[in-house]
Amino acid sequence: MEALLFVLGIPLAGGAVLALYGHRDSAMTLNVAFSLGTFVAACALTAQVIADGPRFVWEREFFIDALNVFLVTLTAFVGLTTAIFSRPYMRVERDRGRMTPPRLRLYHSMYQLFSFTMLLALMTNNMGILWVAMEAATLTTVLLVSVYRTAASLEAAWKYFILCGVGIAQALFGTVLLYMAAERVIGAEGGSLLWTNLDAVKAQLDPNIITLAFAFLFIGYGTKVGLVPVHNWLPDAHAEGPTPVSAVLSGLLLNVALYAILRCKVLTDGALGTPLAGRMMIGFGLVSVVAAAFLLIRQRDVKRMFAYSSIEHMGLMTFAFGLGGPIANFAGLLHMTVHSLVKSAIFFAVGHATQKAGTQLMEDIRGLVRVSPTIGWGMMLGSLAILGMPPFGVFASEFLIITTAMREQPWATPFLLVALGVAFASVFARVQPMVFGDTSLERLAHRPAMLPVFVHLALGLLLGLYVPPYLDAWYREAARMIGG
Numbered sequence: 001m002e003a004l005l006f007v008l009g010i011p012l013a014g015g016a017v018l019a020l021y022g023h024r025d026s027a028m029t030l031n032v033a034f035s036l037g038t039f040v041a042a043c044a045l046t047a048q049v050i051a052d053g054p055r056f057v058w059e060r061e062f063f064i065d066a067l068n069v070f071l072v073t074l075t076a077f078v079g080l081t082t083a084i085f086s087r088p089y090m091r092v093e094r095d096r097g098r099m100t101p102p103r104l105r106l107y108h109s110m111y112q113l114f115s116f117t118m119l120l121a122l123m124t125n126n127m128g129i130l131w132v133a134m135e136a137a138t139l140t141t142v143l144l145v146s147v148y149r150t151a152a153s154l155e156a157a158w159k160y161f162i163l164c165g166v167g168i169a170q171a172l173f174g175t176v177l178l179y180m181a182a183e184r185v186i187g188a189e190g191g192s193l194l195w196t197n198l199d200a201v202k203a204q205l206d207p208n209i210i211t212l213a214f215a216f217l218f219i220g221y222g223t224k225v226g227l228v229p230v231h232n233w234l235p236d237a238h239a240e241g242p243t244p245v246s247a248v249l250s251g252l253l254l255n256v257a258l259y260a261i262l263r264c265k266v267l268t269d270g271a272l273g274t275p276l277a278g279r280m281m282i283g284f285g286l287v288s289v290v291a292a293a294f295l296l297i298r299q300r301d302v303k304r305m306f307a308y309s310s311i312e313h314m315g316l317m318t319f320a321f322g323l324g325g326p327i328a329n330f331a332g333l334l335h336m337t338v339h340s341l342v343k344s345a346i347f348f349a350v351g352h353a354t355q356k357a358g359t360q361l362m363e364d365i366r367g368l369v370r371v372s373p374t375i376g377w378g379m380m381l382g383s384l385a386i387l388g389m390p391p392f393g394v395f396a397s398e399f400l401i402i403t404t405a406m407r408e409q410p411w412a413t414p415f416l417l418v419a420l421g422v423a424f425a426s427v428f429a430r431v432q433p434m435v436f437g438d439t440s441l442e443r444l445a446h447r448p449a450m451l452p453v454f455v456h457l458a459l460g461l462l463l464g465l466y467v468p469p470y471l472d473a474w475y476r477e478a479a480r481m482i483g484g
Contacts, residue, residue, distance in 0.1 A: 003048055004057050004064070006041035007072065007119055010034055011079075014112035022108035023101035028087040031108050035076075035083040038115060042076035045069070050470065056125070056196075063125035063196055066477035071259060072122050074337060078251045078344050079115045081452035085348045086111075086244040088449050092355050093242070098148055107147050107242065114140040114248065121256050127193045130260055131168070131175050134224060137253060138164045145241035156236035163233040164223055171220025171260075177213035178267070181205045195263055202270030210271040217264045218280060224257030226311045227318060228288040238307035239360065243351030246303055250310040251344035255336055258317060262482055265321070269483055281322030286412055288315025293419035296426040301360045302350055305430065306343070309386060312423055313339045319416075320401045321482065323408055329479035331400035334467070338393035338460045342385045345456035349378035352448040353434070362430050366437035376435045378453040383431040385460050387424045393463035 014034030021027055046069050049055060054065040064072075090107070093099040099107070117140060121133035138161070146157035175193070182192035185204045191197045198205070219230070226234040238246040261281075268277040292312035299305040313335070320332035352375050357365040369376030385392040398420070406413045467475070 003041055003045035004062060004123065007038060007045055007076070007123070008116060010037040010041060011112045011116040011119065014038075015109045015116060018112055019105065019109035022105035027104060027108050028090055031111060032080070032083045032087065034112055035080040035115070038119070039073075039076040039080045042073045042119075046073050060191065060194055060196065061126055061129070062123050063194075064123060065481070066474050067262070067481050068122045068259065070333075070337075070471070070474045070478070071255060072119060074340055075115070075118050075122065075252050075256070078248065078340055079118075081456065082244050082247045082251070082344060082348075083111070085247070085351065085449045085452045086242075088447060089242070089244060089351050089355070103147050103149070106143060110140045110143045110147075111244070111248075114144065118252050118256050122259060125194050125196055127175055127178060127195055127198070127263075130263075131171055134171065134221070134257065134260065135168050137256070138168060138224075141237070141245070141249065141253065144245045145237045147242060147245075148240070150240070153240040156233075156240035160233040160237045163230065167220045167223025167230060169220070170216045170223075174213045174216030174218075174220055174264075177209055177216065178264075181209040181213065181271075195267075198267050199270070202267050203273075205267070205271040207272050210268055211276065214264055214268040214277055215280075218261060218277075218284075221257045221260045221264070222284065222318075225254055225261065225314050225318065226288075227284045227315060228291040228311065231288070231292075231311050234311060235304045235307040238310075239301050239304040243303070243347055243354070246307070247344040247347040247351075250307070250347065251340040254310060254314050255340055258314065258321075258336070261318075262321060266482060275324070278322045278324050281318050282409065282412070283322075285315045285317070285319030285322055286415055288312065289319065290415055290419045293423040293426070296423055299430075300362060302354065302362045302365065302430075302434070303347070303360055305362070305427065306346055306350065306386075309423065309427065310339075310343060312419070313343070313386070316398070316401060316416075319412075320404070323401075323404055324483065325404070325408070326476070326479050327400060328404045328408075329482045330475050331397045331404065333475045333478055334393065334463065335397035335401065338397060338463050339386070341456040341463075342382055342392070342394060342460045345453045345460070346379065346382040346386060348449070348453045348456075349375055349382055352450075353379060362434055365434045368435050372448065374450040374453075375448060378450055378457070379431060380435045381457055382453070383427055385457060387427055388420065391461065391464045392457075393460045396464045 049064050049069045117133050117137040121130055124130050142157050142161045146153050179192050185201045186192045223230040265277045289312050292308045296308045317332050317335050320328045354360050388395045388398045
């Protein structure tokens with residue numbers, strides 16, 4: 001209980017403190033300190049769950065199990081490394097006049113509150129609180145995306161707010177329908193929105209209501225995942241917001257939204273006894289993979305290109321979880337982990353690269369390896385990793401997903417292979433001259449924080465070569481819980 005209190009309390013306190021002092025020079029260090037505290041608390045909570053098994057906290061309002069505990073640790077870790085990266089990044093932005101004291105205060109406070117909403121969404125046992133946390137995440141990220149106050153960033157923030165607002169409204173209606181189905185079985189006073197209660201009686205829930213509820217929940221939370229055709233907010237939000245925001249959007253927010261869908265899928269599968277939820281996820285996931293891969297070809301903005309890459313990979317995860325079964329679910333969870341690590345590392349490198357070049361247009365970014373070998377090689381290795389080159393973890397998870405698709409849904413395999421091939425060619429062709437071309441770029445005034453980049457890539461490489469036994473046990477148990 002104490003560990004969970006600190007996991008939620010530290011970022012909440014950090015948001016309050018940085019709302020007052022976020023404009024000072026020490027705020028960047030404070031942001032790292034609060035993020036470090038959250039990560040340490042998350043590790044302590046994980047140790048408790050490993051030792052004692054799943055646990056309830058605060059009269060069953062919070063529930064920690066194999067499915068969410070590793071996501072809590074991953075979220076806290078990526079939050080910490082992003083805070084470390086943002087220190088020199090924000091110093092450069094401040095020196096160039098893009099981040100004024102009020103904007104710095106807003107950025108640091110909203111960053112901590114965003115972490116709080118993500119962790120709250122992951123650990124709550126109440127489907128209503130899950131919806132509230134996702135809505136709060138929308139509000140905090142809208143403010144983060146618009147922090148520069150340019151016309152483009154404000155437009156991106158409004159697009160994000162409207163599209164995700166409509167999506168989260170769909171999820172609210174789905175949550176209401178879920179309560180209606182549960183109330184008939186559990187009763188009004190029986191905790192009808194507690195996921196563990198719903199899971200215990202899922203076979204008794206009205207299948208007609210649950211079918212409609214899942215449709216709305218899938219569309220609602222699918223908007224936050226960035227699934228096609230409700231993805232339009234994501235490239236703009238990535239391109240126009242600060243790069244640390246792009247890193248946590250791809251590395252954290254999309255995962256948490258997909259986690260919400262998985263919780264709903266478990267209930268739907270149990271209530272219907274049919275693979276309806278899985279088929280919906282297969283369809284939308286496959287369309288997202290194919291559409292995003294071909295949209296990559298048209299991009300000139302480096303952050304927008306990797307935003308479409310995030311859509312592609314979230315579609316692949318959705319497809320994997322739609323397939324269901326122990327292998328596909330294991331692969332989906334592994335892909336969720338390595339994508340968070342590698343994609344955030346890419347955005348770290350991209351952030352420093354765009355600051356050097358003073359632009360996000362790929363045609364104007366050349367010869368990074370000559371100006372800063374660490375940035376150049378960080379971007380190249382990160383790009384190769386996210387494209388599925390062995391021996392990185394993305395290759396392992398994609399291999400498992402494709403081989404499972406060949407066995408269970410062979411008709412989908414050609415679409416996956418073509419999409420992955422197009423994405424590989426498009427990204428590699430753009431990144432190679434950015435890294436190795438002729439350059440006139442100058443060094444940054446502040447030394448870039450490249451340690452998070454290579455730590456993330458090292459972890460992504462490790463998970464491609466060897467999955468530690470305790471992590472393997474988590475994945476297997478979580479895969480069993482998801483079912484399908």
